[in-house]
Amino acid sequence: MTTQPIYDVFENHCPARMVLDRLADKWALLILNGLKDGPVRFNSIRRNIKGISQKVLSQTLKKLERDGIISRAVFPTVPVTVEYALTPLGHTLTETVDALAHWAEDHMDSVVAAQQAYDAADGGRV
Amino acid sequence: MTTQPIYDVFENHCPARMVLDRLADKWALLILNGLKDGPVRFNSIRRNIKGISQKVLSQTLKKLERDGIISRAVFPTVPVTVEYALTPLGHTLTETVDALAHWAEDHMDSVVAAQQAYDAADGGRV
DNA sequence: CCGCATCCTATGGGATACTG
DNA sequence: CAGTATCCCATAGGATGCGG
Numbered sequence: 001m002t003t004q005p006i007y008d009v010f011e012n013h014c015p016a017r018m019v020l021d022r023l024a025d026k027w028a029l030l031i032l033n034g035l036k037d038g039p040v041r042f043n044s045i046r047r048n049i050k051g052i053s054q055k056v057l058s059q060t061l062k063k064l065e066r067d068g069i070i071s072r073a074v075f076p077t078v079p080v081t082v083e084y085a086l087t088p089l090g091h092t093l094t095e096t097v098d099a100l101a102h103w104a105e106d107h108m109d110s111v112v113a114a115q116q117a118y119d120a121a122d123g124g125r126v
Numbered sequence: 127m128t129t130q131p132i133y134d135v136f137e138n139h140c141p142a143r144m145v146l147d148r149l150a151d152k153w154a155l156l157i158l159n160g161l162k163d164g165p166v167r168f169n170s171i172r173r174n175i176k177g178i179s180q181k182v183l184s185q186t187l188k189k190l191e192r193d194g195i196i197s198r199a200v201f202p203t204v205p206v207t208v209e210y211a212l213t214p215l216g217h218t219l220t221e222t223v224d225a226l227a228h229w230a231e232d233h234m235d236s237v238v239a240a241q242q243a244y245d246a247a248d249g250g251r252v
Numbered sequence: 253c254c255g256c257a258t259c260c261t262a263t264g265g266g267a268t269a270c271t272g
Numbered sequence: 273c274a275g276t277a278t279c280c281c282a283t284a285g286g287a288t289g290c291g292g
Contacts, residue, residue, distance in 0.1 A: 009230055009231060010156065010175055012177035020155065029146065051138035059284095068243075081254085092229070092233065105133045107215060111141075111145050111194060111215075117194075118194070119192075168273075184276080205274075206273060257289090258289085260285100260287090262284085263284075264282085264284085266279105267279085267280090270276080271277100272276100
């Protein structure tokens with residue numbers, strides 16, 4: 001109890017595990033990545049991220065807001081306008097999230113090649 | 127223009143989206159993180175990652191192997207010994223994955239605080 | 253335009269038991 | 273030790289329709 005406050009993602013009940021879990025979500029990662037250049041409106045995000053449903057977007061945004069990673073601003077226009085943006089806390093994430101997304105784009109070829117090699121060997125065993 | 131066939135994680139059918147999806151998995155992230163210091167045996171990984179089931183571990187390892195991110199080495203001892211390790215490709219990921227895990231550990235307090243504030247406000251509205 | 257509510261299916265993932 | 277195979281349930285998440 002004295003000096004055990006170091007958090008560890010490998011521990012089952014550590015809050016850090018929970019946080020990592022939130023981040024380990026493709027939709028969340030894509031949303032965060034989409035917000036890195038400034039506030040974006042709901043339907044704009046939705047259009048940017050191909051394939052996301054309105055429900056999932058809504059849910060994910062709310063979770064991220066609850067986590068203090070993004071903020072939600074409502075403008076009383078008619079009809080209403082809502083903008084989502086990264087909070088300062090959220091900004092500390094952009095680099096990392098960006099890195100992950102870029103890794104995916106950069107090494108995709110290698111991954112696809114590896115998959116084909118694997119399947120051609122005995123992975124595709126039937 | 128020169129290099130426009132750049133893949134885009136925001137595109138629905140882009141392979142990069144698939145790769146990101148693979149990475150956006152808390153178990154995969156934890157496994158990769160656990161392998162960053164060298165080869166580890168199956169049950170050892172399992173013990174290190176609290177709460178992972180043997181089924182999920184097995185599945186995730188296989189996927190990562192298929193993706194060429196980790197390698198699997200079998201030693202014909204009795205009983206058999208199997209070691210998992212990062213491939214060169216996998217090594218290019220460690221920094222990023224590490225960053226994500228560290229972010230979770232470092233900013234967990236802020237996240238938890240944000241959650242409580244959110245719930246105390248109107249998030250907990252019933 | 254923003255987003256909640258509902259329905260419904262597919263999948264993730266835990267527990268358990270068995271093989272090489 | 274290192275898995276594979278089942279069973280089985282909880283949840284994710286798509287589709288659709290309504291309300292502010």
